[in-house]
Amino acid sequence: MLNNLLNMVLKGSTSANQSLLAILLAILMVVCMSSVSAESSPTVPPPGEMVNIGNHSLHLNCQGSGSPTVILESGLGGNSLDWARVLPGVSRFTRVCAYDRAGYGWSEMGPMPRTSLLIANELHRLLKTANVETPYVLVGHSFGGYSVRLFASLYPNETAALVLVDASHEQQFRYLRKVDRSRRATGWEVAAAGLSIPDNLPENIRETAKQLADSNKAVRALQSETRYFQVSADQTLWHAKTVNIPVTILSRGQRVWPHDKRGDRMEATWEWLQNDLFIRLGSLHRIATGSGHYIHLDEPEVVINSIGQLVRSFKKESGS
Numbered sequence: 398m399l400n401n402l403l404n405m406v407l408k409g410s411t412s413a414n415q416s417l418l419a420i421l422l423a424i425l426m427v428v429c430m431s432s433v434s435a436e437s438s439p440t441v442p443p444p445g446e447m448v449n450i451g452n453h454s455l456h457l458n459c460q461g462s463g464s465p466t467v468i469l470e471s472g473l474g475g476n477s478l479d480w481a482r483v484l485p486g487v488s489r490f491t492r493v494c495a496y497d498r499a500g501y502g503w504s505e506m507g508p509m510p511r512t513s514l515l516i517a518n519e520l521h522r523l524l525k526t527a528n529v530e531t532p533y534v535l536v537g538h539s540f541g542g543y544s545v546r547l548f549a550s551l552y553p554n555e556t557a558a559l560v561l562v563d564a565s566h567e568q569q570f571r572y573l574r575k576v577d578r579s580r581r582a583t584g585w586e587v588a589a590a591g592l593s594i595p596d597n598l599p600e601n602i603r604e605t606a607k608q609l610a611d612s613n614k615a616v617r618a619l620q621s622e623t624r625y626f627q628v629s630a631d632q633t634l635w636h637a638k639t640v641n642i643p644v645t646i647l648s649r650g651q652r653v654w655p656h657d658k659r660g661d662r663m664e665a666t667w668e669w670l671q672n673d674l675f676i677r678l679g680s681l682h683r684i685a686t687g688s689g690h691y692i693h694l695d696e697p698e699v700v701i702n703s704i705g706q707l708v709r710s711f712k713k714e715s716g717s
Contacts, residue, residue, distance in 0.1 A: 445496075448523055453504070453507045458495050460488035461489065462491070464717060468494050468535050469493065471495075473622055474619045476501040476606075479538070482599065492530065494524075498618065499519060500618025506617060510624070511625060512622075521551070532555055535548055536560040536562060540629070542565050543564075543567070550640060556642060558707040560647065561678075562692050563649045563691075567634040576659075593610065598694065645682075646681070647685060647703060653690050683699065683703060685699045
């Protein structure tokens with residue numbers, strides 16, 4: 398495309414201007430190529446391995462040893478760095494893997510649209526390709542709760558337990574919109590505004606997280622997941638079956654909506670939705686009293702201990 402543009406510009410130009418224009422367009426070509434290279438190759442190397450799952454590669458970072466294997470699924474716009482305070486703790490007692498969904502972190506962009514059903518199947522392909530040992534304890538934060546529930550329904554023989562970390566409810570749009578009289582986005586204003594990183598990420602990885610969040614592929618992934626959020630909710634509603642495995646529900650204890658009437662209504666509805674998840678799915682419900690939405694960053698020990706309890710129970714029942 399740039400060569401065609403160069404030829405068009407040079408036609409009819411004076412000899413004196415041709416060299417200047419050629420130089421300027423050559424510089425433009427270098428800048429464009431550098432931008433693409435920077436997006437696909439972050440300056441900080443991935444802490445894990447890149448796994449080709451067919452038409453794109455995903456980043457997988459596994460630590461520790463033992464069974465069952467714990468799989469960490471991030472929320473909307475998140476990546477494997479979100480689990481920096483949880484991964485080392487869980488690795489002390491079993492194998493644990495954090496990964497980047499397509500487009501985020503070090504992972505390449507994947508097929509569109511980015512829905513939870515697609516994400517669940519890509520995660521399964523990733524784990525199989527990388528020979529990650531079954532069974533899995535799947536941990537899903539927020540939007541990631543949809544994909545781990547779908548995974549458990551699609552692959553029940555490979556799933557030992559679930560941990561839902563302040564997870565999205567499949568009918569949250571219906572109920573949150575009902576109480577949101579302002580007709581604004583129902584709790585996802587921040588996601589719609591653009592990609593950001595959690596405030597309480599460890600200081601030593603904040604610059605890397607910012608670089609990863611600034612990539613065009615991460616923005617495209619966020620835009621697609623946000624646009625098709627309702628589709629993902631519907632997929633979970635219709636395809637996520639009730640599973641006969643332990644499910645721990647972790648809910649935040651600190652409010653995230655403003656201290657006004659709208660915020661009060663939204664907070665009360667979110668609490669009701671979390672309780673509904675427990676009534677229908679859960680075997681244990683814990684409130685992280687000191688946490689906002691990112692429980693795994695605010696109170697990582699709550700998440701680590703909940704995972705540990707499920708791992709110990711599995712080992713006891715399986716005799717391993």
